[in-house]
Structure formats: C-alpha cells, structure tokens
Amino acid sequence: METKDTEQKSGKSTLWIVLLIASVMLNIYQWFHTSKTIDNYEQRVDTLVVERVNVEKELADTKAELEKYRGISANLDSLLNEAQAQLDVQEAKIKNLSKSERNTVELNKKLQAQLKDLQMLRDEYLGRIDSLLMANKQLQTEKEQLTSNVESLSKNLETTVATASVLKSEYIKVKSLKRRDSGKYVETAMAKRTHKLDVCFDILDNKITKQGEKTVYLKITEPGGKPIGNRSTGSNTFKTSSGEEVMYASSANITFTGAKQNVCMSYEEQQDKMFPAGTYLVEVYVDGNLSGAGSFTLR
Template sequence: MEGQNNNSKLKAIIVILAILLAGSLAYMWKMSSDAKTTQTTLVTEKESVMKDLEALKATYDQAIAENTSMSDELIAEREKVVKLMAELEKSKGDVAALSKYRAQYRELEGKMKNLMVEVETLKKENAGLVVERDSTVKALGEQKKFNDTLVIQNENLAKTVEKGSQLTVMNLRTQAVKERSSGKLVETERARRVDKLKVCFTVAENKIAKSGEKTYYVQVIDPKNNVLGDKQTVNFGDQTLTYSFTTTTNYENKAVDVCELLAGKDFEKGAYFVNIFDKNELVSKTSFTLK
C-alpha cells in the first residue's frame, strides 16, 4: 500500500511539473511573439517618421529652389530636419526615442506650414509687383516711343523751319554797260564797248528768316573761264570759293533789290556766267553773251 501511495504522489508531481513546463513554454512563446510584434511596430514607426521627415525636407527643397527673400530662413529650418533625420537613423528605435522624434517632427511640421503660408503670401506679392513692373515698363516704353516721335517731329519741324527761313534770291539779271562822261549807263552787247557789268537781283520777302545784314558772294566768269573782279578766295570748311565781289544788304524780312557794278576792260566776246552764293551754297545763276 505504501508503494502505491508513493507512485501516486510521483505521478502527481510529474503531472504538475508537466503543467508548469507547458505553462512556462506557452508564456515564453507569448513573450517572444509580443517582442517580435513590438520590434516590428517600432521599425514600422521609425520608417514612418523617417518618411515624414523626408517629405518635410522635400517641401523645403522646393520652396528654397524658388529663391525668395525667405530662402535663408527656409534653409535654416531644412537643416534642422536633416539633423533630426541623422539622429533618427542612428537611434535604436525604442519607444521613448520614437515618441521624442515624432514630437519633434510635429513641431517642425507646424513651423513648416507657417513658413509656407508666408512664402505663398510673398509669392503673391511678388507676382503683383511683377505685373506692376511690367505695366510700368510697358508705360515707359510707350512714353519713350511717344517721346521719340516728338523728337522726330521736332527735328522735322526744325528742318522745315530752317528750310523755310532760308532767303530766296530771284530775278538775277546782268547788263553789260558803257558809262558815259555824264555818268549815264548805256546798255550794250558789244564787247569792245563794255567797261562795266551791272549785276542785279532781288532777295525775296520771308517773315520767318533772320533779319540783319546779309552778305552774298558774286562770281562772274568770262568766256576763257577766268573769274573777273577781285578774284578773292574764301574757305567754307573744306570748300574754297573764288569770287568777283561781295555785296551786303540790310535785310528786314521784306523784299529788297540789290544792284552792283563790276568794272573791267578788254571784255572778251562770248558767253559769261554769273553765280550768286550764300556762303558756299549756290542760290542763283544766269548767263549772257557779248558780241
């Protein structure tokens, strides 16, 4: 009987130990499973925080690329994100650390949102300034065109006034004459009788011309191409004029007749040419013939 009791006790102990072993194994399996689940969750959370930080950095990169006046501030905030990403990469990924990184991410995200609002406001203001600048440039361009047109018109008007203010010499006529002892001049066509040439012309009326003394250069050329009279020369820039005589009249914007006598002797037979110059500009010409 005593042996049977001992066997029964031994069996009971074995059963208890088996139950305890099974419980321990079950507990250990559960702990291992929970640890794996926790580790997987921590890895997933770490990857999630890293992706959020990468997205945050990409947002800053895009905003910085737009090169606004806030670029320096945006760069500083991006560097904070980059630093936090480096710290997260090195971390072991425990619950406390991930909670800290998640909290820092939210803080950086809030700052980013505020900065993006400022960036958008600044972009709108810049867009308005660009439109205003373009309008100003356009207006200035139109004003320049208008001014250029006025300059051209004024230049043309000045040329017109200058041209209109030039004096006109007309009715140029030359007489070959013989002066009698009484002083009377008798017109003749005979070369041997001529001792003077009478050159007359009219300066026409011009209300816009400049009044005052006006000098003309008279050039008389004989049949042998000689300049008669004084044969003086005058330079006008790179041009030289040889003239017979000059005549000066006081011009007062009204028509005025001018007559001068050119004395000579031994006049040749043939064609003579008479030219009137206003400085170096030929303003009138005529010819006559002596027999």
C-alpha cells in the first residue's frame, strides 16, 4: 500500500516537472517570438526613418543646388521658378504620403520612388540649366564680337571723317624780298639780301569740314632745322593735333566757306643777313592739322 502511494506521488511530481518544463519552453518561445517581432518592427521603423531623411535631404539639396544659378539671366531665372514649382509639388506629395500611408513597407517603397523622382527632376533641370548657360555664353561672345566690330567701324569712320575733314593746301609759292631804303620791296634770290618772305597757297574746297572761322599757321624751317620766328613781330607757338608744341612764323584767321580760297601770309626780319643760304621747308597748318608743305631755296 505504501509502495502504491509512493508511486502515485512520484508520478505527480514527474507531471509537475514536465508541465513546468513545458511552461518554461513556452515562455522562452514567446519571448524569442516577441523579440523577433520587435526587432523586425524596429528595423522597419529605422528603414522608414532613413528613407524619409534621404528624401528630405535630396529635396533640400536639389533646391540649394538649383538656386546657385539664380540671377545670371532672366530666362534662367524663369527656368528656376519652374523647377521650384515642381519641387513644391513633390514636397507636398511627400508630406501627404507620410500622413496617409500606414503600411511601413509600402511607405518605404513609395519614399524610395519619390527619391528617384527627385533625382531625375534634379538631373533634368541641371541639364536644361547647362544648355541655357552654354547658349548665354555663346550669345555673350557674339555680343562682345558685335560690340567690338561696331566700335572698330565707328573708330574707322571717325578716323576717315576726321581725315577727310582736314583742309588741304596746295600750290605753295614763296617770294623772297629785299627791302630798299625807300621802304619798297623787290624780289631777290640771295639769302643775305632777303628781309621778307611772302608765302601764298590755295586751301582746297572741302564739303565735309565745318565751315566758319579757321586759324592758319605758317611754319618755316631754315636749312639748319630750326623753325624761324620772332615773338616781337608776332611769332609764337601752337599745338598740333598730335599735341606737339611748334613755333610758327606767322598766323592768320580766315573764314572758310567750303570753297577753294587763296591765302597769302608773310614773315619779315628787320635786320640784314638773318636768312642763311640753303633750302627751307614751308608747312601750313589749319586749326592744328598739317594742311600742306613745300620748299624753297635761297642762294
């Protein structure tokens, strides 16, 4: 009888042990299953966060990269405004997607698709910006070339007009004169007898130059290369069109009407033997521009 009771107690103990082991195994299984579920959920959440951050970063980077080209030209700014509008649409779509989609797996897929769309949109507008920049560069080059050509033509025209407007003098004739005691002058060819030089020339007609008062300067250079002149008798200096200061023997004011006209000027020395023998150079200047030149010889 005691043996039977002992066996019953032993059987119950074994049953409790088995049940306890089964309970422990079940708890362990549930713990592992729950942990795995939590890990999977956390992994999906982490992936979702990463995708959302990637999309938001791509959106911000694309806006910043495109805005670098603003202000270069009006047509480029117009293109950037168009791109900004497209990005605003994408941004609104992403925000709406994050609010409406509850399935994390689907949300991740859609966020990845939005990321690709943003990258394609960025590349598309960068390509169009590059094309506009190249076109603007070509236009700028052509504009600079055109400006250079216009300036060159303008300068050439100004030079041509300026050259054409310079009055020309021809047929320069010089008479060397001796002053007699009576005060009358007679022509001479001898240098030591010469007191006065009379120079006559024709200023040719010119329809381009402005009509009106003109100043004519007579420059005479002696054989040694020195310009002759006497400030006490009216000689002085003037500046040529190139800025050079030159001594003139005499000057005269004329009224130019556009037609050919004859002008006579003179230079006189009061003392004897003031003109050395040799060949003299005569130059006529009108308003600082060389008009004509000639030469004569005194023996």
